[in-house]
Amino acid sequence: MTPDSMLLNAIHSPADLKKISREQLPALADELRQFILNSVSQTGGHLSSNLGTVELSIGLHYVFDTPHDRIVWDVGHQSYPHKILTGRRERMNTLRQLDGISGFPRRSESEYDAFGTGHSSTSISAAMGMSRAFQTKGEKQVAVAVIGDSAMTGGMAFEAMNNAGVYEDLPLIVVLNDNDMSISPAVGALNRHLARLLSGNIYSATKKGIDSVLSIAPPLREFAKRLEDHAKGMVSPSTIFEEFGFTYFGPINGHDLDALIPMLQNVRRLALEGSGPQFLHVVTRKGQGYELAETDPVLYHGPSTFNPNEGVKKSTAPTKKTFTQVFGEWLCDMAHADPLLIGITPAMREGSGLVEFEKNFPDRYYDVGIAEQHAVTFAAGMACEGMKPVVAIYSTFLQRAYDQLIHDVAIQDLPVLFALDRAGLVGADGATHAGAYDIPFLRCIPNMLVITPADEAECRDLLTTAFHQPHPSAVRYPRGAGVGSEPSKELRTLPLGKGELRRQSNESAGARVAILAFGTLLYPALEVAKQIDATVANMRFVKPLDVELLKSLAQNHDYFVSIEDGSIQGGAGSACLEALAALGINKPFLQLGLPDQFIEHGDYKLLMNQCGLDSAGITKAIKQRFPFIFTAISGVDTIAVGK
Numbered sequence: 001m002t003p004d005s006m007l008l009n010a011i012h013s014p015a016d017l018k019k020i021s022r023e024q025l026p027a028l029a030d031e032l033r034q035f036i037l038n039s040v041s042q043t044g045g046h047l048s049s050n051l052g053t054v055e056l057s058i059g060l061h062y063v064f065d066t067p068h069d070r071i072v073w074d075v076g077h078q079s080y081p082h083k084i085l086t087g088r089r090e091r092m093n094t095l096r097q098l099d100g101i102s103g104f105p106r107r108s109e110s111e112y113d114a115f116g117t118g119h120s121s122t123s124i125s126a127a128m129g130m131s132r133a134f135q136t137k138g139e140k141q142v143a144v145a146v147i148g149d150s151a152m153t154g155g156m157a158f159e160a161m162n163n164a165g166v167y168e169d170l171p172l173i174v175v176l177n178d179n180d181m182s183i184s185p186a187v188g189a190l191n192r193h194l195a196r197l198l199s200g201n202i203y204s205a206t207k208k209g210i211d212s213v214l215s216i217a218p219p220l221r222e223f224a225k226r227l228e229d230h231a232k233g234m235v236s237p238s239t240i241f242e243e244f245g246f247t248y249f250g251p252i253n254g255h256d257l258d259a260l261i262p263m264l265q266n267v268r269r270l271a272l273e274g275s276g277p278q279f280l281h282v283v284t285r286k287g288q289g290y291e292l293a294e295t296d297p298v299l300y301h302g303p304s305t306f307n308p309n310e311g312v313k314k315s316t317a318p319t320k321k322t323f324t325q326v327f328g329e330w331l332c333d334m335a336h337a338d339p340l341l342i343g344i345t346p347a348m349r350e351g352s353g354l355v356e357f358e359k360n361f362p363d364r365y366y367d368v369g370i371a372e373q374h375a376v377t378f379a380a381g382m383a384c385e386g387m388k389p390v391v392a393i394y395s396t397f398l399q400r401a402y403d404q405l406i407h408d409v410a411i412q413d414l415p416v417l418f419a420l421d422r423a424g425l426v427g428a429d430g431a432t433h434a435g436a437y438d439i440p441f442l443r444c445i446p447n448m449l450v451i452t453p454a455d456e457a458e459c460r461d462l463l464t465t466a467f468h469q470p471h472p473s474a475v476r477y478p479r480g481a482g483v484g485s486e487p488s489k490e491l492r493t494l495p496l497g498k499g500e501l502r503r504q505s506n507e508s509a510g511a512r513v514a515i516l517a518f519g520t521l522l523y524p525a526l527e528v529a530k531q532i533d534a535t536v537a538n539m540r541f542v543k544p545l546d547v548e549l550l551k552s553l554a555q556n557h558d559y560f561v562s563i564e565d566g567s568i569q570g571g572a573g574s575a576c577l578e579a580l581a582a583l584g585i586n587k588p589f590l591q592l593g594l595p596d597q598f599i600e601h602g603d604y605k606l607l608m609n610q611c612g613l614d615s616a617g618i619t620k621a622i623k624q625r626f627p628f629i630f631t632a633i634s635g636v637d638t639i640a641v642g643k
Helices: 022-043 048-052 054-063 080-094 123-137 155-164 185-195 207-215 218-225 230-235 238-243 257-272 291-295 323-337 355-360 372-384 395-410 438-443 456-467 519-532 547-556 572-582 604-610 615-625 627-632
Strands: 070-073 143-148 172-178 247-253 278-283 341-345 365-367 388-394 417-421 449-451 473-476 500-503 513-517 535-538 541-543 559-567 589-594
Touching: 022 048, 022 054, 022 080, 022 257, 048 054, 054 080, 054 143, 054 172, 054 257, 070 123, 123 143, 123 155, 123 172, 172 257, 238 247, 247 257, 257 278, 323 341, 323 355, 323 388, 323 417, 323 456, 341 372, 355 365, 372 388, 372 395, 388 395, 395 417, 395 438, 417 456, 438 449, 438 473, 438 541, 438 559, 438 572, 449 456, 456 473, 500 519, 513 519, 513 547, 513 572, 519 535, 519 559, 519 615, 535 547, 541 572, 547 572, 559 572, 559 615, 572 589, 589 615, 604 615, 615 627
Parallel strands: 070 143, 143 172, 172 278, 247 278, 341 365, 341 388, 388 417, 417 473, 449 473, 513 535, 513 559, 559 589
Antiparallel strands: 449 541, 500 535
16 A cells, blocks of 8 residues: 555445545545556556446446445456455455455355356346345346447347336446547546436437447357448447447447446436436456556456565566366467367457467457357358367356356267366465366266366376267366476377377275375375385376276276365266266265366465365375274374374
C-alpha cells in the first residue's frame, strides 16, 4: 500500500465506498489500480484484466445496493477490484495461496460473491436465474452479469439472452466488458452527454462499435443484415440485442466514471421499474494505467511475481520444457509429416502451446473462440472428410463438451486426438480448473483411448501413437514440467495398450507389492518402491488397459497399489480392479488418487502432499493398508503412522 492511499484504506465495504463523493472517485480509482499492481506483483495472479475493470468495479458497487443486488462476474479473472472493495483488501497477500483467498469469486468466501465462477459464459444464465427468483419471491432486487467480449463467444451466453428476452419485466442487467476495442474521443464525449439523459430510448454508437460487438459472434453479423430494420442494423449495435429482448445502451468509455455512473444509475432504475432486461456495452482496456500491461496484455494476463518498476523479466536460468511446450513442438513436427493434421483450440492458443503452430501452419489452425462444444463437433466434421484433427484443450474445459465427445465423435468412431493439458491438479487456479475427472469420464466411453504419459519424452511418443490410431483418443498431461526427460527428435510410436515394468521386486513370496503407476506419479512411485522393494509398472494406457501385464503381475505378487493424479472413483485403479475381477483374480488392492472432494487453490506440491500423493504420502498409505507385510521386509520402518 502506498502512503497516499487514504481513500482506499477507509473502504472495507461498499457502504464505505458510497460515503465518498463523486469527485473523489477518480482518485480512488488511481489508488485501487496501484494497489492491484503492487499486490499482484508480489503474489502472482491475473493482472491485465483486473487493471481494466477498476472503474467498472467502483461504479457497480457505488450505484448498486450490493450484496442485496447481485453481481455475477463471468469467469472471474477480473474480480480483484471487486474483492478489494468488499472487505478483502488485507487478505490480498494470500491470493491463490493455500488457505488464502481465491482468484475467482466464491460464495463461501464472501456474501458479495453472488455466484462461483471460473469457467466462461455462465454469468447471464446465473444472473437470469437470480432475477426470476427475485420475482418469484416478490423481492425488489437487480442481478447484474458482467461478461467479457471473449466470453460472449460462448453459446451459453446467447442461450441465456434468448431466454431472458421472454420476460418483459425481468430485473436483469448485462454489462458487456468489451476490452478489445477503443473509442474515439468524439464518441466518448457523445456518450458522456447521453449518459446523463434519463430516457432509455436514446442510443449512442458508431459503425466501429457495431463491428466490434457483432464480431464477438460472427454469425450474428449476417443475422443483423437480415433484420427487418436493415438500416439501423448496419448503423447501431442495438438492433441485435433488441431482437433478444434487451434495451441496449452504449458503447461507453468504461474508464470514464462521469459517464459510467449515470448510465449505471439509469439502467438500474429501468430494471427496477420493470422495463425488462438491460444491456450496457462498456469499453475498457486491458492493463489500463500500467503501460507495460497495456502494451502486452497477454504477457501480463497471469504473471508470476515481478518487479512493477521493471516489469516481467524472462528468466535466464535454464528451465525444463513443460508438457505444453513438448506438445507444441510435437504438433509442428507432426504437421510437417502429415498434411492432413489440423490444430483446433477453443480460445487457448497460448495456454495450450499452439503459438508456433499458428505461425507455421496458419491455414491448418483454428481458434473457434470459447466454444468447446463447437470445437469438438467441428473436429468431428473435419475427421469425417479425412482430416486428422488435434483438439488442444484443458482437461477442465473438455467437460463442457461431453455430449459432443460421446455423440459426435465416439459413436462415429472418428479419429480425433484430444491433447488434454492441465490434467490433475493445477495449483493456484483451484477447483474450477482442476483436471481431476477426465479419466473416469473418458474411460467409460466406447471406442475411446485414454493415455497417461509418465514424462516429457513419453508424452511425445504417446501423442504420435495416439495420432496414428483410427479411433478417438485422449492424451492427458499436467501443467508445467515433469522430471525433465528429453523427448526424441523423431516421431516414434509405442505399442498400443502396453505398459512396461520399471522396477522388479526381489522380495520373497508373501510380501511382494506391485505398484501400478499412471502418468507422472510413476516417479514418486519409483522412490517409494526403493524403500519397500516393490515392483513398479508404468501402465501408460488406461484404455486399452494392459490386462496381460496385470495378469502376469498377479501370478507372483501378493498386493497391488494403483496410483493416479485423478479421481479415485471410476479412475484408472478402478479399471485395474475391474480387469482383475473379470480374470477371477482377487488380490488385496489399494487405490491412491485424488480424494472425493474439490481441491482448492494452493502450491501444487503442497496440495499433492495434502492428498497423500507425494512419496511420503504414498509410503504412509501403503504402510497403513498393509502393515503386516512390512515385518518381513528388512530395513523398512514398521512403526504405525496415523493420519
